[in-house]
Amino acid sequence: MRATVLHTSRDIRLDEVDAPQLQLDTDAVVRVVASCICGSDLWPYRGINPVDEPVRIGHEFVGIVEQVGSSVSTLTPGDFVIAPFTFSDNTCLLCERGVHTSCVNGGIWGRDDKQGHAVDGGQGELVRVPWADGTLVATPSQPSQEMVAQLLTLSDVFPTGHHAAVSAGVTPGSTVAVVGDGAVGLSAVLAAKRLGAARIVAMSRHEDRQRLARQFGADEIVAERGTEGAAAVREILDGIGADFVLECVGTGDSMKQAMFSARPGGRIGYVGVPHDVQINVPAMFGRNIGLAGGVAPVRHYIEQLLPDVLAGTITPGSVFDLTLPLDRVADGYRAMDERTAIKTMLTL
Amino acid sequence: MRATVLHTSRDIRLDEVDAPQLQLDTDAVVRVVASCICGSDLWPYRGINPVDEPVRIGHEFVGIVEQVGSSVSTLTPGDFVIAPFTFSDNTCLLCERGVHTSCVNGGIWGRDDKQGHAVDGGQGELVRVPWADGTLVATPSQPSQEMVAQLLTLSDVFPTGHHAAVSAGVTPGSTVAVVGDGAVGLSAVLAAKRLGAARIVAMSRHEDRQRLARQFGADEIVAERGTEGAAAVREILDGIGADFVLECVGTGDSMKQAMFSARPGGRIGYVGVPHDVQINVPAMFGRNIGLAGGVAPVRHYIEQLLPDVLAGTITPGSVFDLTLPLDRVADGYRAMDERTAIKTMLTL
Incomplete structure (x- = not known):
């Protein structure tokens, strides 16, 4: 599959990488429908956070569940899901208190999970999602094309x-x-x-x-x-x-x-x-x-905000003023870096 | 009248000073019934905050209203009152928002008010109270001796x-x-x-x-x-x-x-x-x-806390483990400084 890799400062490419597989029975694999670029992605891009080796990047995405592990109970292949910018089990003492970003089993996209298995970045075609029941929020039905941008904002911004x-x-x-x-x-x-x-x-x-x-x-x-x-x-x-x-x-x-x-x-x-x-x-x-x-416990908020987004009462997706296909991801970073775009959406 | 004066580090005395007079029609003069020593009084006492000239000290007191200015409408001579550790008009935009410590007309005991008139410290026999209607909270009736200590805690601690x-x-x-x-x-x-x-x-x-x-x-x-x-x-x-x-x-x-x-x-x-x-x-x-x-807007809280204190539901006065007559104020400071007392009450 194709996924975005930051090779070194300002050298960002869509590379061919291994497609993810289910590793644990709590996993899901999600086919990304839309992803986007975050202001915080610009730090390694700009070299402010040093990049020592090529890294997978991107932590905001929505998509369609493709596969689920045997113990995943709330998701079915075909579901449209929103992924928060950190994964979390949604059951530990800290998730219970709404601090999903401090989940004892949690982690971030593009790095290893606590079991030592690699986790994909969000700016690619497929993502293995740890703790899928805890992490992902499914929408009640398939969203329209226009609604996808609105829903994508619920992953972080x-x-x-x-x-x-x-x-x-x-x-x-x-x-x-x-x-x-x-x-x-x-x-x-x-x-x-x-x-x-x-x-x-x-x-x-x-x-x-x-x-x-x-x-x-x-x-x-x-x-x-x-x-x-x-x-x-x-x-x-x-x-x-x-x-x-x-x-x-x-x-x-x-x-x-x-x-x-x-x-x-x-x-x-x-x-x-x-x-x-x-x-x-x-x-x-x-x-x-x-x-x-502090770092926003996005998972805690998605279900609270989702109804207003689905009803169209709010349109947070207006922050996207540039939409590019994933294969133009490098142009998307450039536009964000040069501040010619407020926020770039990447479609697949 | 007698009032506590800090002459220099660790030289604290009960001096004879001029009795206060009403200066503005919003003033009251209060005869102190009980005062106490605050941990923050120890900084100048210990010389951590330098003392360049003799200063009046003390900012926690309860007492009996002796005189009121012509525009004071909520207080009558004879009322038992609690004084918060800062004075405030209780009507400005910041008082309205509960931040009486930032009152545009406010100030602290023992210094000048914004009109340039001296304000007495709380560890003395009489205190001129600026903005008396805003500053003082009267109790519904005269408290018992034992209740005085409880009410005194409402001035600060x-x-x-x-x-x-x-x-x-x-x-x-x-x-x-x-x-x-x-x-x-x-x-x-x-x-x-x-x-x-x-x-x-x-x-x-x-x-x-x-x-x-x-x-x-x-x-x-x-x-x-x-x-x-x-x-x-x-x-x-x-x-x-x-x-x-x-x-x-x-x-x-x-x-x-x-x-x-x-x-x-x-x-x-x-x-x-x-x-x-x-x-x-x-x-x-x-x-x-x-x-x-931050610095506690005590005036904002007194009316909320007073009912529980009067009902005896809570007994915050237990923090006073040493009670001395005002003329032993120096012993009171020594006990607080040496941590042989948690908090000293001074009675008149």
Whole structure:
């Protein structure tokens, strides 16, 4: 089968590799229908995370179940399924508490599972899925072509934005500022709107992203960054700042921008994968700023979000502004790297 | 009148000072019935916070209203009142949001108010109270002698423990670990119990404090500290750690202990005044650890906690294990400094 392999920084190819087989009776094999490229895929692509040997890549996909192991009970070949960006058994103490990303049996696509068997990346034709009952969420029926893009967002980007909003604790009638206008930041705008925020300020300097932010529910746009941007947010929001700030970038600068965009007693939900971010706790103490979030336990959220997606109440798939066939995966990475695309979908 | 003055490190005296007068029509003058010494009073006392000139001290008191300004409408001379450890107007945008410690007109005892008038410290005979309607909470009737100690805890220590529990988000049936066995940590145990925590682990090495922790609702005691203490907490709590950790110390070590006592997805409520505490966000991200708290907006909580105190359902006053007359205030500081007392009450 064909699967995406990152050979070294900026050398990404669709290679011929061995098709996966069921290894354990809890496995499934899924034929990928659509996959996509994540901002976090760009780190190894750009060489910020070093790539020592060719690696399989991609962790967001939807597809059709092709085979199931003998103990898989909730899935049948032919089911359309959404795969969260980590696999998990959905039964351990930590999955029970909604932290599927810390599942004792969990792991990530493109690496070995805890039994030592290789797991495929998501940007390929077939994927062996460990803990298939726990990991995959089947849709009630086969989706339309257009719905596929919406469902694909449930594998990572939309629940990650949702995790920022839920971690911050967004409540109906509240004020929200969103730091970051990537696909996750835009998804966070949509998530905050869905949770009933009354006023949403999106921070963005790019016209296409500003437009999508408004479409997703942003009431105001702040183009400034840093302390200037935070001051603009505070001015817009009653002179005090936002009840909730959703930090969707992950740098020290963006975290500071979030801190100073929050009102005293405000909460920051952070999902931007942090790179060398230190927080000065004394600076938070006097203003009662809270901080929660982390790697999104997507599996925990899919079933909550799926009905609104299927009903068309929300259209998170609008983050995809470039769709390419899988064999043009290298072009997809280039577009994301050069920021000519917000998010690239790969179809098979 | 007599009031406590810290002249320089470890030189604390009850001095004769001018009695306060009403300065603004929103003021009241309160005759102090009981005051107490806070762990945070020990920093200037010990010289950790430098003392450049003699300062009035004390920020926890209850008393009887003696005079009210012409625009004070909710208080009458003779009312028994609880003073939170900061004063606030209780009407500004931030008070409305429950963050009275960030009140636009607020301030702290023993310093000037925003109009430039001196405000008395709490460890004295009389106190001028700015924004009396906003600041003071009157009890429905005159309390008994024994109830005075219970009510005095509402000025700081018990609502501060409560703030740790509320900021973490303690829910009925949850597991809680408390870092710190000072009066605030012990109050946090009581607050967690009151909020319905199912299992509470108190971290303490001192027998008298362990006993009080158990009396307040702790189910288990962990005497170890640091990574060893955190490992013990995790072992007791299902091998994964606490749903909520209440950090009531404020050092880098105690914060680390809190971090590693929390389960993935756990939340830390922090009220230990932080001294040079840095948080490494990447270490929180993968485990989805949240952190919230800060300086407790006590005024926001007094009315919520008062009924349980008046009903005797909870007895937070048990943190006072030493009661001295005000003229022995220096002995009270010495006992707190040498940790022979958990918390000292001063009576007038």
